[in-house]
Amino acid sequence: MSHHNAVLTPRGRLRLVQLVHEQGLTFRQAAACLGVSVATAWEWVRRWRGATLDERQGLVCLHDRSSAPHRQPRLFDALTQARIVLARRRTGWGSRLIAGELEMAHQSVWKVLKRHGFSRTGWGPRLIAGELEMAHQSVWKVLKRHGFSRIARAPRESARRYEWPCPGDLLHIDTKRSARFTPPGHAVTGVRDRSSDEKYARVGYQFAHAIVDDHSRLAYVELHDDERAGTVTAFVVRALSWFAARGVITRRVMTDNAWSYTRNQSLARIFAARGVRHLRTKPYTPRTNGEVERFHQTMAREWGYGVIYLSSGHRQRALRYWMRHYNERRAHSALGGKAPITRVRNVCRHDI
Numbered sequence: 580m581s582h583h584n585a586v587l588t589p590r591g592r593l594r595l596v597q598l599v600h601e602q603g604l605t606f607r608q609a610a611a612c613l614g615v616s617v618a619t620a621w622e623w624v625r626r627w628r629g630a631t632l633d634e635r636q637g638l639v640c641l642h643d644r645s646s647a648p649h650r651q652p653r654l655f656d657a658l659t660q661a662r663i664v665l666a667r668r669r670t671g672w673g674s675r676l677i678a679g680e681l682e683m684a685h686q687s688v689w690k691v692l693k694r695h696g697f698s699r700t701g702w703g704p705r706l707i708a709g710e711l712e713m714a715h716q717s718v719w720k721v722l723k724r725h726g727f728s729r730i731a732r733a734p735r736e737s738a739r740r741y742e743w744p745c746p747g748d749l750l751h752i753d754t755k756r757s758a759r760f761t762p763p764g765h766a767v768t769g770v771r772d773r774s775s776d777e778k779y780a781r782v783g784y785q786f787a788h789a790i791v792d793d794h795s796r797l798a799y800v801e802l803h804d805d806e807r808a809g810t811v812t813a814f815v816v817r818a819l820s821w822f823a824a825r826g827v828i829t830r831r832v833m834t835d836n837a838w839s840y841t842r843n844q845s846l847a848r849i850f851a852a853r854g855v856r857h858l859r860t861k862p863y864t865p866r867t868n869g870e871v872e873r874f875h876q877t878m879a880r881e882w883g884y885g886v887i888y889l890s891s892g893h894r895q896r897a898l899r900y901w902m903r904h905y906n907e908r909r910a911h912s913a914l915g916g917k918a919p920i921t922r923v924r925n926v927c928r929h930d931i
Contacts, residue, residue: 586613600627681718747828750791752788752840753875757883797822799822
């Protein structure tokens, strides 16, 4: 297909033909006017002369032709191509598996030869089956020709936004892992030159345990060395007390399906004692816990990578200052440009 800025688009080719037929220029002169070769000028004039009146009116004769050969004796017949496409749509398999499913077994070939009286002549069934089996490259070409080389993704479910009416109605809990470091890394410095000792140093990870209130977006975060059940339980106890000190009484908590949440007996006892309902997200659906997932993105961008720290220890010490800024001063787009603390000072149901 010609580029839209090319010299010889269909209308440019028509101009070339007009220079020869209407203005009487030679092929060499017409080619020089448009900056093309004489052979190119001759080719398009020849196609114009051999075209019908309808082809000339629609400029069909001046369009690019397919480079596919006119005769393709080894091309799969229409029925075989249909079988390949149906197998793709039915199973979603790749070309290798489809080729293996559709190739002929030598027993089937022998039955066909016997049925038609050719079981004792020429090649045996094994050789014929080998001759007729499909190459996976050929299967891939068929899938690409019919637009099935890549299966279209299923349409995503439309976003369903919600917000609980009062602080404490629902708290979102999640954990995010971040690497420890001694010198700042290339993510913030842009320098990728490191010594072999720095490359193979095993400094470990920190886990940011976070709780975000659904209504106010008020957040509480702690950094720990692991995400085990005991660590999670102790963190949740301190977080619920922190929210309660600000007048937020927790009624529901949502987590993902990690074992440190779902099979944590000590956490279940804490929730039962405080009358907190434990909700779980749908498997492989992190958007259900979207508030805390989005908080982790903001936290990584502004606190984790927004400042160059000398070490992960310096980054850890800066967390409490950034959290105070996030909760008390940072404008939040979901809250109309206000800070999360503004939705907590006048807590719902406190005037009952």
